[in-house]
Amino acid sequence: MGQLPTVEDVARVAQVSRQTVSNVLNTPDIVRPETRDRVRAAIDQLGYRPHASARRLRTQKSSTIGVRLDPLQNGISGGVLDRFLHALTEQADARNMRILLYTAPDHEGEIEQIRRLLDGADVDAFVLTATSYDDPRTDWLLERRVPFVTFGRPWGVDDMSDPKHLWVDVDGFSGAREATEHLLRRAGRRVAFLGWPHGSGTGDDRRRGWLAAMGDAGVPEAELAGLEEAAEDRVVEARKAVERLIQTGGGLPDALVAASDTLALGALMVASGIGRPDLPIVGFDNTPIAQALGISSVEQRVDQVAEGALQLLMGETGSSVVTHDFGSGDPKHRLITPKLVVRRSSHLAPAEEAGGTESGNHNRKDKQR
């Protein structure tokens, strides 16, 4: 616990001396090919990285994980990365590992920061967030054998199961599909989807979940176009998008799945404004605002993401995390199934209808007053 795999671990697994491991890393030509292969297999199996080891041998410190924390975004949904950071810090603490923060304006700037932190031997491994298509950070780290794990899949690569790229992610597809199925059962077949503009790996994944559920329910493709809108992740943009949806899509839908709680709140405001605060809506991320206003939402389970990230980084194979593996028995990747949190009715509904509380339970005391 608290330590990444060491050169001793590699030597033990490969049944060679520490010096042989060092030779394989630094002067591979002098090592017999058979031995070399065995050592390299042990290195891959354990996830051993020489960078981290070098620092730790010098300083005898507990492992330190670098995480980027961006300047504050004034959004509602941005909070999910803050919640992940809380969970990661708590899980790291339990393993005697430390979280060190840095900032960067973009992916390229983050690479510069990582380079600086490695030069200073400040950090042993990195947890990257907000993966994107053509993400330059992961190639850079892989080339230099720096240990890392991403919260987010490597969108756009041919092979997401590459064992060198460790990742944990939340299965937005199944989360959106479950939310849509729930609304199809409860509200009717005209379940709309309010997403982000195309090009976000996470957003596109959630949209596919809605499409799959609508397809399974037999809603013809011709109907789907009128049930879909997109907006940047701000309440005011979401309101406009829902107004467009109503005007061009033939009125208010039966229900709505939103790619975030921010979008869900915009939808709820429009619905309330036309006297329909009871419109069934499901958002994403189960933020405090969804809890406070009684909006149903898909919970990302950031504690499981954090636990999975550290386990992958430490090469732990056993897991108490409830996940389905990515592929069959894939030990290098975790796809966490999110949880649909259903709240019965919005707090914006008239008092005699609103029953939900912050905890998602239905507190009847308010009504007995």
Next chain:
Amino acid sequence: MGQLPTVEDVARVAQVSRQTVSNVLNTPDIVRPETRDRVRAAIDQLGYRPHASARRLRTQKSSTIGVRLDPLQNGISGGVLDRFLHALTEQADARNMRILLYTAPDHEGEIEQIRRLLDGADVDAFVLTATSYDDPRTDWLLERRVPFVTFGRPWGVDDMSDPKHLWVDVDGFSGAREATEHLLRRAGRRVAFLGWPHGSGTGDDRRRGWLAAMGDAGVPEAELAGLEEAAEDRVVEARKAVERLIQTGGGLPDALVAASDTLALGALMVASGIGRPDLPIVGFDNTPIAQALGISSVEQRVDQVAEGALQLLMGETGSSVVTHDFGSGDPKHRLITPKLVVRRSSHLAPAEEAGGTESGNHNRKDKQR
């Protein structure tokens, strides 16, 4: 920048050799009293701490600041510490300092964590948050001459201007007073206060700001009791408290100041439920939920708090921060004046009345649609 004061700095200011500084710290008896006093004065002036220096001399690293990050609270207002952490990380980064996170269940547990981090030479200085009455952490740190600064005043001590305890805080008294004065001008003299139960230094400070403004406006003390309620910082508790206020205080007040946006949201829900979504309400912390729902709020200016904290820690006296000093010319403490963010009307009001947007500006496009 990026470095706490060094032994060289002390030697230069005291006009002695490094060895003499070392003697004063380790074998003070062999140093002439006059020299000793001069060195100690330089140490105090610069805020030099031997712990930090020892670590840095060994490792040649940039300074690392330890900050406690607690397990996630599912509240709305808790986000202010997350926002402070974002600002602190950004400001530290600009000074080539690093933020290292740890967790603790309570103040005593935090002391244990700090001890461990100091033993491991992992951290040079600490930024403590959530100061409380009889806070055991600060005495522990002062005794061991560990550099620290608190976000929050040392509530309950006799002398808040003790130069050994560096602190930055937001002037909740003036924030609440300004909010109350604003509502007195706009809405009438029956401005209620919804606070937390007594015993919170921060909450009591805000309450005094309301009392001061009401006193200045000539509202007799006899009326004030019926205009005040308290609740734990949860929406459902806030709703109950406002219902109590209405029942026992003689109906809906003209306006309401709340000690947090969470409490403000509860008040807004009650007001909306009885057909008064236009009740003027001011919350505290200017959270995303206040922005999204169009609730006026007092902004804590966490970026200025973060800048002030690092400046005090580094012994920087010059400041670009707009503050009023605590006491006259006090260079060891900063009391930041918060900013009242006025939003014209709540988004829960009917569409033809709601005009505010996320940015606090008044976007008329929605109405022109």
